Amino acid sequence: xxxxxxxxxxxxxxxxxxxxxxxxxxxxxxxxxxxxxxxxxxxxxxxxxxxxxxxxxxxxxxxxxxxxxxxxxxxxxxxxxxxxxxxxxxxxxxxxxxxxxxxxxxxxxxxxxxxxxxxxxxxxxxxxxxxxxxxxxxxxxxxxxxxxxxxxxxxxxxxxxxxxxxxxxxxxxxxxxxxxxxxxxxxxxxxxxxxxxxxxxxxxxxxxxxxxxxxxxxxxxxxxxxxxxxxxxxxxxxxxxxxxxxxxxxxxxxxxxxxxxxxxxxxxxxxxxxxxxxxxxxxxxxxxxxxxxxxxxxxxxxxxxxxxxxxxxxxxxxxxxxxxxxxxxxxxxxxxxxxxxxxxxxxxxxxxxxxxxxxxxxxxxxxxxxxxxxxxxxxxxxxxxxxxxxxxxxxxxxxxxxxxxxxxxxxxxxxxxxxxxxxxxxxxxxxxxxx
Numbered sequence: 001x002x003x004x005x006x007x008x009x010x011x012x013x014x015x016x017x018x019x020x021x022x023x024x025x026x027x028x029x030x031x032x033x034x035x036x037x038x039x040x041x042x043x044x045x046x047x048x049x050x051x052x053x054x055x056x057x058x059x060x061x062x063x064x065x066x067x068x069x070x071x072x073x074x075x076x077x078x079x080x081x082x083x084x085x086x087x088x089x090x091x092x093x094x095x096x097x098x099x100x101x102x103x104x105x106x107x108x109x110x111x112x113x114x115x116x117x118x119x120x121x122x123x124x125x126x127x128x129x130x131x132x133x134x135x136x137x138x139x140x141x142x143x144x145x146x147x148x149x150x151x152x153x154x155x156x157x158x159x160x161x162x163x164x165x166x167x168x169x170x171x172x173x174x175x176x177x178x179x180x181x182x183x184x185x186x187x188x189x190x191x192x193x194x195x196x197x198x199x200x201x202x203x204x205x206x207x208x209x210x211x212x213x214x215x216x217x218x219x220x221x222x223x224x225x226x227x228x229x230x231x232x233x234x235x236x237x238x239x240x241x242x243x244x245x246x247x248x249x250x251x252x253x254x255x256x257x258x259x260x261x262x263x264x265x266x267x268x269x270x271x272x273x274x275x276x277x278x279x280x281x282x283x284x285x286x287x288x289x290x291x292x293x294x295x296x297x298x299x300x301x302x303x304x305x306x307x308x309x310x311x312x313x314x315x316x317x318x319x320x321x322x323x324x325x326x327x328x329x330x331x332x333x334x335x336x337x338x339x340x341x342x343x344x345x346x347x348x349x350x351x352x353x354x355x356x357x358x359x360x361x362x363x364x365x366x367x368x369x370x371x372x373x374x375x376x377x378x379x380x381x382x383x384x385x386x387x388x389x390x391x392x393x394x395x396x397x398x399x400x401x402x403x404x405x406x407x408x409x410x411x412x413x414x415x416x417x418x419x420x421x422x423x424x425x426x427x428x429x430x431x432x433x434x435x
Contacts, residue, residue: 008130014123015122015144018205018208018209019145019147019148021198022081022119024154025195026152027151027155027287028158028190028191028193030286031156031282031283032163032191036185036187037050039185050105054109063376065379069117073211074118075118075122077118078209079202079205081112081115082198082201084111085111085194085198086199089104089194091103091107092191093192120141120378138300138359138360139301141300141359142300142359145294146293153291157284159283162189162190166189247380250388251384251387251412254392256412258388259392260350263396263405264282264286292352293355296356297358300359303360311360314357314420315421317354318354319413320356322410323346324349326406327346332406353413365377365378
């Protein structure tokens with residue numbers, strides 16, 4: 001029996017809006033963050049420590065917050081994610097002491113952990129409650145992923161351009177410092193704008209993400225239910241070959257992204273001749289990459305149809321990304337115009353393929369888990385990417401400069417693609433809570 005509720009188009013539109021609003025602030029702070037922290041007086045080691053506070057907090061809270069979403073509901077957890085992110089961006093935008101800035105990045109990590117899964121889980125719950133277990137999920141997941149990537153691309157351009165625009169004039173940025181007694185500098189404006197966007201995000205979540213009433217939750221009951229969902233999440237891959245493939249593929253993607261994000265800024269600086277001009281080039285390149293990812297996500301349903309299913313679509317898409325990394329590795333020692341153009345094309349292919357693979361992977365994942373553990377499953381997936389990326393980052397940092405670090409990422413993606421050569425045997429689709 002299917003339940004009444006939001007129709008698929010309305011649910012999809014609300015999910016896309018939530019995805020865009022949440023990730024726009026992340027794009028706004030991508031380009032100026034390191035420069036802002038150094039302008040506030042932090043040494044590079046202190047900046048790295050502040051970033052570590054973000055990563056460690058996100059990793060520590062990933063599974064508990066996924067279980068919390070399954071226990072008390074998607075909307076409440078997602079709203080708290082927005083609140084924490086708004087507070088974090090205010091601390092980063094206005095703070096000057098190391099402990100304030102580190103607290104801000106740690107709150108960002110907490111907000112990232114809280115946001116990992118609830119919006120997508122809400123969308124899947126809503127669509128399956130209305131249309132049944134065989135409802136089309138891939139289209140909405142693709143559009144949500146495209147909206148996220150598009151928001152980061154747009155935010156990166158705005159975040160990189162706003163400080164430059166505010167710094168124009170005979171005395172760059174001094175008028176802003178004088179007006180705020182040094183509290184606000186041009187580089188902090190993107191973070192403050194991001195905090196405002198997060199407030200809009202919270203209001204939209206509370207208004208738009210309606211969900212059926214859940215049993216009244218007490219603090220003791222919530223605390224008792226979360227460990228159980230965490231344990232269930234850790235056991236996800238043990239008994240299901242397809243979920244295991246998804247998690248292993250996610251780890252491969254985390255490895256490739258770690259290599260790409262660590263190596264591209266230095267390569268851009270080497271190409272332009274200075275760190276400052278390299279940062280500008282990297283901001284533009286990152287925005288273009290996320291635009292390619294958005295395009296790939298938008299094309300994911302078409303790729304799945306052409307490939308003959310979601311599993312083949314993941315195989316094809318990861319193959320495209322691996323080819324992009326191979327091109328980047330092959331051109332790393334060349335500086336001519338053809339090699340530079342090929343490297344730019346390779347960078348775009350990496351993001352295009354990853355954007356195309358994501359919706360099909362998650363469509364497969366959602367068809368193997370039920371509503372009671374959906375957000376937890378997404379948190380496990382996110383944790384797999386973070387842990388693999390952290391380990392790969394350490395390895396990439398130890399490898400000699402040249403093609404080898406790039407080839408590590410390409411090898412990881414090729415391995416992830418090969419996991420999908422054989423189709424997984426079909427299993428009964430789990431029911432939904434509203435079915």
